Amino acid sequence: MHSSAVFLIEFGxxxxxxxxxxxxxxxxxxxxxPLYLLAGLAFGEGGLLPLGTSEEFVAIGAEIGVILLLLMLGLEYTATDLVSNLKTQYPAGLVDAALNALPGAAMALLLGWGxxxxxxLAGVTWISSSGVIAKVLGDLERLGNRxxxxxxxxxxxxxxxxxxxxxxxxxxLAGTSLAAGSATLAIALGVAGLVLFVAVxxxxxxxxxxxxxxxxxxLLAVLGLTLLVAGIAQQLQVSAAVGAFLVGIALSGEAAEGAHNLLSPLRDLFAAVFFVFFGLHTDPASIPPVILPAMALAVVTACTKIATGYWAAKRAGISVKGRWRAGGTLVARGxxxxxxxxxxxxxxxxxSLGPLATAYVLILVILGPLTARWTEPLATALTRRRSASADSATGSAVPASGGPQESAKEQDSTGRP
Structure with a gap:
């Protein structure tokens, strides 16, 4: 009875x-x-007031949070949209892997880790956080953006x-044989392909x-189906998030619309729990010794993610402002x-790999929502200032009759929408 009361107090x-x-x-x-994460740091191991009985429940809630975030993303798009986007955007996936995995690998080799x-570490720096980005897109009301x-x-x-x-x-990591590793890989690929095929x-x-x-x-049918598919996918070495996303893709029409309205409050609740859980498992004392390499890696890979999103959006014919928004949104890791x-x-x-990765992710999971919001306005302001400076310099070097033409050319070269 006492532990139950403590759990209710803590979780409440x-x-x-x-x-x-x-x-x-x-x-x-x-x-x-960022505030949710800082709250997790305050209540986690080494924090101001560590939790006791509610931590296990928070861990389960965090898993459900990621699953619901990806399910809701999937509900926004049809299977046809998914297939066509994957066919056209796979070069962006290759660029993404090259630009963002290499800095992590280089850092590990420079530190002499083998x-x-x-x-x-290449994987740590490569993969963006689907959970954080899904939340940010919803918060900024960008789910309908091009x-x-x-x-x-x-x-x-x-x-x-x-x-x-x-x-x-x-x-x-386990040092297993090539045959065992190949069998695991084949199963994972087969399951991912099967789930995608069924969804489409x-x-x-x-x-x-x-x-x-x-x-x-x-509500019961959609939530039960999502958790079932996510659990089976994870058991078979495929991401639970991928399984939940594909369930959302598979649903359409009235089922998708009704599920979206019913699950939105649950998504917001469990998504917040997910971010707190991340902070709970970060010991603040482990961060200072690795903060400098983590910050350096965070700066480099924030820039490479912005470049990735910009290039991919440009390739898809998106305006310059949309390109910057795409790049800034992809920065968060998680x-x-x-x-x-x-x-x-x-x-x-x-x-040292664990503390470095934790500090790196913590920096970018806080920075990511900020870059998603401010990358495009900052880039637009800098472009306007550079354009104004170029117009001023051109106007002082040519006759007045040539000014408008040169100004128009400069505006075109900036690519502003």
């Missing part, structure tokens, strides 16, 4: 605190994610790539199966990076 205090932080963020007009640690399908395509390509990467890294081919059948005029029945680093820590590869 967490939810109440998140509500107050969310209101504060709303008044300040920025994403509440090739296996280099492969691990650049959002490009962002989602890159995220899906990254998540699907994890079906290949995670079995490989697990085999490297039988989406209407699934929608009819879960559809109901009764909100209670619809759940996958921590999972990858956790595998290496468990295997005992390099003691």
């Amino acid at each position: 205090a967490i939810i109440l605190g998140l509500g107050l932080l969310g209101r504060l963020a709303g008044r300040l007009q920025f994403s509440p994610i 090739p296996v640690a280099a492969v691990v 650049e959002t399908p490009v962002i989602l395509s890159i995220l899906v390509l990254e998540d699907l790539s994890m079906a290949v990467y995670l079995p490989i890294i697990t085999a490297l 081919r039988y989406g209407r059948v699934i929608s009819r199966f879960v559809s109901s005029d009764d909100p209670e029945k619809l 759940e996958f990076s921590i999972v990858i680093a956790g595998l290496a820590v468990t295997a005992g590869i390099e003691p």
Whole structure:
């Protein structure tokens, strides 16, 4: 009875605190994610007031939060949209892997950690946080923007790539044979392909199966199906997030619309719990020794993610402002990076890798919502200032009759919409 009362007090205090932080963020007009993370740091190991009985429940809630975030993203798009975007955006996935994995590998080698640690840190810096980005897109009301399908395509390509990467890294860390690693990889790829095929081919059948005029029945059917598919996918070495996203893709029509309305409050609740959980598992004392390399890596890979999003959106014909928004939105790292680093820590590869990865992710998971909001306005302001300076210099060097023509040329070269 006593432990039950303590659990209710702790968890109630967490939810109440998140509500107050969310209101504060709303008044300040920025994403509440950084405040949720700082709250997790305060209540986690080494924090001001560590939690006791409610931590296990928070961990389960965090998993549900990521699943619901990706399910809701999937509900925004049809299976046809997904397939067409993946076909057109796979070069962006290759550019994304090259630009963002190489800095992590280079840092590990510079620190003398060896090739296996280099492969691990490459994964940490490569994968953006689907959970954080999904939350940011919703907070900033950008789900209907033209650049959002490009962002989602890159995220899906990254998540699907994890079906290949995670079995490989697990085999490297465990030192297993090539045959065992190949079998795990084949199973993961097969499951991911099967789930995608079912979502695309039988989406209407699934929608009819879960559809109901009764909100209670619809909620139970959609939530149960999502958790079931996510659990099976994770058990078979595929990301639970990928499974949840594909369930959302499979649902359409009235089923998708009804599920979206019913699940939005649950998504917001469990998503907030996810970000608190991330902070709970970060010991503040482990961050100072690795803060400098983590900050350097964060700056470099924030720039490479912005470049990735800009290039991908440009290739899709998005305006300049949309390109900057796409790049800034992709900066955040999160759940996958921590999972990858956790595998290496468990295997005992390099003691400093875990704290470095944690500090790196913490920096970018706080910076990510800020770059998503401010990259485009800052880039636009700098472009205007540069254009004005160029116009002024041109006007002083040519006759007045040539001014308008030169100004128009300069405006075209900036590519402003």
